[in-house]
Amino acid sequence: xxxxxxxxxxxxxxxxxxxxxxxxxxxxxxxxxxxxxxxxxxxxxxxxxxxxxxxxxxxxxxxxxxxxxxxxxxxxxxxxxxxxxxxxxxxxxxxxxxxxxxxxxxxxxxxxxxxxxxxxxxxxxxxxxxxxxxxxxxxxxxxxxxxxxxxxxxxxxxxxxxxxxxxxxxxxxxxxxxxxx
Numbered sequence: 001x002x003x004x005x006x007x008x009x010x011x012x013x014x015x016x017x018x019x020x021x022x023x024x025x026x027x028x029x030x031x032x033x034x035x036x037x038x039x040x041x042x043x044x045x046x047x048x049x050x051x052x053x054x055x056x057x058x059x060x061x062x063x064x065x066x067x068x069x070x071x072x073x074x075x076x077x078x079x080x081x082x083x084x085x086x087x088x089x090x091x092x093x094x095x096x097x098x099x100x101x102x103x104x105x106x107x108x109x110x111x112x113x114x115x116x117x118x119x120x121x122x123x124x125x126x127x128x129x130x131x132x133x134x135x136x137x138x139x140x141x142x143x144x145x146x147x148x149x150x151x152x153x154x155x156x157x158x159x160x161x162x163x164x165x166x167x168x169x170x171x172x173x174x175x176x177x178x179x180x181x
Contacts, residue, residue: 012051016179018044033159033181035130039072048158048178049076055176057153061124062086066141069130073158077128086118088141099147103140114144121149132157132177135166142173
């Protein structure tokens with residue numbers, strides 16, 4: 001008879017406990033929220049995906065996710081929901097014709113791209129990323145999807161850094177963050 005061990009409490013607090021804070025990364029003064037412990041913990045990761053999945057509207061047609069940690073969450077959600085996955089990547093990483101948008105970062109600019117044939121006009125898309133900070137990447141990603149005719153029906157984040165007020169840039173969207181700091 002196989003011993004199963006103690007039953008783990010997989011509440012949101014346990015999921016949150018699997019995210020570690022790394023001070024001064026990638027530079028001094030930044031408190032980085034590292035999700036690798038969560039990704040490595042099979043039960044914690046599954047719980048986080050299930051909690052995010054509950055937030056996906058029933059009529060979701062595809063999941064779009066932002067490079068790179070967003071791919072992990074978005075891919076798992078798309079597989080669970082049995083819908084397509086649309087990658088949004090940094091400039092020069094996608095092999096086919098792309099639509100692109102350049103947006104402002106705290107220091108400089110960034111350009112992201114999406115394949116021009118990845119979103120059907122009127123397609124109902126859930127946009128996923130690991131972290132909402134200032135909202136620049138999510139706003140640019142949403143615009144890319146909308147420029148191709150897609151309809152953003154929800155935006156999901158694993159983590160939101162509330163003090164950076166990224167939610168304000170996204171107030172026209174239905175937004176959900178699993179964990180807030």
